Amino acid sequence: MKDFMMIFIGASYEELGLSPEELQGRMGKWFAWGDKMGKQGILKGGEALVPNIKRVVGSNRTVTDGPFADSKEIIGGYYIVSAENADAVVKIAEDFPDYDLGGTVEIREVMVFDK
Amino acid sequence: MEHKIVDHLFRHHYGKMVAILTRYFGLSHLETIEDAVQDTFIKATLQWRKQLPDNPEAWLTKVAKNRTIDLLRSIKAEKNRVEKFMPVESSIPFNELFLNHEIEDSQLRMIFVACHPSLNPKEQIAFALKTISGFSTKEIAAALLIKEDTIAKRIRRAKRTIIKNNLAFDFPHPNEVNGRLVRVMEVIYLTFNEGFHSTNKEKLIREDLCGEALRLCKLLLKKEKFRSGSMYALFGLLCFHASRLETKTNAINEIVDIREQDRKKWYFPLIQMGNEAMNKAIEYRDVSIYHYEAVIAAEHIKAKSFEETNWENILNWYTELQDLQPNSFTLLNIAIVNLQLNNFETVIAILETLPISDLEQRAYLFYGCYSEYYAKRNDIVLAISYLDKAISKTSNNLEKAYLERKKEGFRKLS
Numbered sequence: 001m002k003d004f005m006m007i008f009i010g011a012s013y014e015e016l017g018l019s020p021e022e023l024q025g026r027m028g029k030w031f032a033w034g035d036k037m038g039k040q041g042i043l044k045g046g047e048a049l050v051p052n053i054k055r056v057v058g059s060n061r062t063v064t065d066g067p068f069a070d071s072k073e074i075i076g077g078y079y080i081v082s083a084e085n086a087d088a089v090v091k092i093a094e095d096f097p098d099y100d101l102g103g104t105v106e107i108r109e110v111m112v113f114d115k
Numbered sequence: 116m117e118h119k120i121v122d123h124l125f126r127h128h129y130g131k132m133v134a135i136l137t138r139y140f141g142l143s144h145l146e147t148i149e150d151a152v153q154d155t156f157i158k159a160t161l162q163w164r165k166q167l168p169d170n171p172e173a174w175l176t177k178v179a180k181n182r183t184i185d186l187l188r189s190i191k192a193e194k195n196r197v198e199k200f201m202p203v204e205s206s207i208p209f210n211e212l213f214l215n216h217e218i219e220d221s222q223l224r225m226i227f228v229a230c231h232p233s234l235n236p237k238e239q240i241a242f243a244l245k246t247i248s249g250f251s252t253k254e255i256a257a258a259l260l261i262k263e264d265t266i267a268k269r270i271r272r273a274k275r276t277i278i279k280n281n282l283a284f285d286f287p288h289p290n291e292v293n294g295r296l297v298r299v300m301e302v303i304y305l306t307f308n309e310g311f312h313s314t315n316k317e318k319l320i321r322e323d324l325c326g327e328a329l330r331l332c333k334l335l336l337k338k339e340k341f342r343s344g345s346m347y348a349l350f351g352l353l354c355f356h357a358s359r360l361e362t363k364t365n366a367i368n369e370i371v372d373i374r375e376q377d378r379k380k381w382y383f384p385l386i387q388m389g390n391e392a393m394n395k396a397i398e399y400r401d402v403s404i405y406h407y408e409a410v411i412a413a414e415h416i417k418a419k420s421f422e423e424t425n426w427e428n429i430l431n432w433y434t435e436l437q438d439l440q441p442n443s444f445t446l447l448n449i450a451i452v453n454l455q456l457n458n459f460e461t462v463i464a465i466l467e468t469l470p471i472s473d474l475e476q477r478a479y480l481f482y483g484c485y486s487e488y489y490a491k492r493n494d495i496v497l498a499i500s501y502l503d504k505a506i507s508k509t510s511n512n513l514e515k516a517y518l519e520r521k522k523e524g525f526r527k528l529s
Contacts, residue, residue: 019251020125048161
């Protein structure tokens with residue numbers, strides 16, 4: 001088994017202007033998904049990220065504060081799951097609740113360093 | 116696993132929190148308050164992914180409270196430059212505002228604000244659905260079949276009016292209560308009708324609107340000072356209508372008229388609640404259109420089949436209703452009932468004098484009645500031609516489809 005990170009990319013819920021009812025629906029789906037992975041014992045961790053962004057760029061360490069022009073494409077959170085291979089994670093990612101909001105899941109294998 | 120959060124918790128909580136915080140900060144901060152409450156739900160949506168709190172509602176309340184304290188600080192900082200900031204409601208300690216009966220109190224105040232006579236009726240409904248019921252602009256637009264832009268404008272206008280007129284977040288003066296309640300009942304009635312007569316694709320939206328109307332009515336009835344025969348009758352009426360909501364459309368969302376509805380599926384607990392409300396209503400001396408409409412709705416519910424409907428009783432009630440408050444829709448209904456009783460001359464006499472323009476977008480009902488009349492007189496050609504007129508008068512696809520099916524039925528007869 002290997003570890004994979006599922007990175008969730010899309011507009012923040014604030015930006016999308018979801019209603020309380022819609023938010024509750026989203027929350028339910030996220031919870032159900034997390035619960036399912038938890039029960040399968042494949043969920044290793046994960047966090048949701050606050051949409052405020054600070055960027056440090058270049059050798060001058062120039063700091064800029066968001067929002068940025070591309071803020072419809074921010075990382076909203078991640079999960080780490082253990083799976084056989086990337087294809088198995090693709091299967092897991094089918095339950096990601098926000099595809100209909102234009103959301104994307106990026107799957108990356110966590111690198112293991114040889115000892 | 117199904118999550119264990121109560122249906123509509125967020126939406127209902129939105130209305131509660133906005134009402135409480137408005138009571139504390141005042142209506143002039145409504146915009147900021149709504150944003151803060153919205154933030155609470157976004158936070159919950161992110162944090163509850165991993166684990167649900169033991170008591171979700173308490174969690175939401177706590178976060179909203181804390182958010183408010185932040186708000187208070189920022190408002191204070193802003194105000195300090197010009198004046199000393201004082202909370203509007205200082206007679207009650209902040210924490211007590213979050214007790215159940217105070218929450219209800221705050222929500223009732225918001226209802227009176229929404230129904231304030233300085234707001235126009237269309238703005239009142241949009242504002243109430245947003246602020247009291249927690250629907251988003253988009254959801255209101257979908258529910259009322261109106262453009263989102265228009266709804267947003269109505270809400271903005273309502274808020275501007277509230278601030279411009281410096282409306283207080285309070286109950287009307289005791290002398291004014293009864294007058295103001297008339298409008299409150301109208302707004303509830305209209306909200307319900309939007310759901311009940313709507314031909315919205317989404318059954319859920321229809322149920323939500325009707326549910327909200329019932330909820331607000333119930334909230335008002337909890338307070339002795341807002342009870343009246345009319346309020347109870349309105350509640351009874353809504354219960355009777357709501358009991359049939361499920362059977363008004365079929366699985367593929369076609370309109371099912373009362374003749375064809377499966378009466379066994381009418382929801383009995385609501386009918387019972389309606390009956391109880393009507394028993395209460397008669398303990399008061401006031402009489403309203405709601406009394407009559409409720410009694411008429413009850414007559415339909417009492418009938419075991421369409422054929423067993425007591426049309427004579429219904430005709431009497433409609434006639435009394437027309438005496439109480441003359442209205443072209445009631446007149447049309449009187450014609451329709453007379454048609455059931457085969458009083459053909461009366462039907463024609465009414466239809467010939469009825470001011471069609473009063474019926475606005477529901478004029479198709481008038482032509483539908485004419486069509487029924489000719490069908491009963493075995494003149495299928497004219498029946499079909501009036502149905503065509505009815506079809507041309509409705510822009511609503513569901514109604515169109517319903518009338519087309521009817522026309523198909525007539526064709527087979529001819």
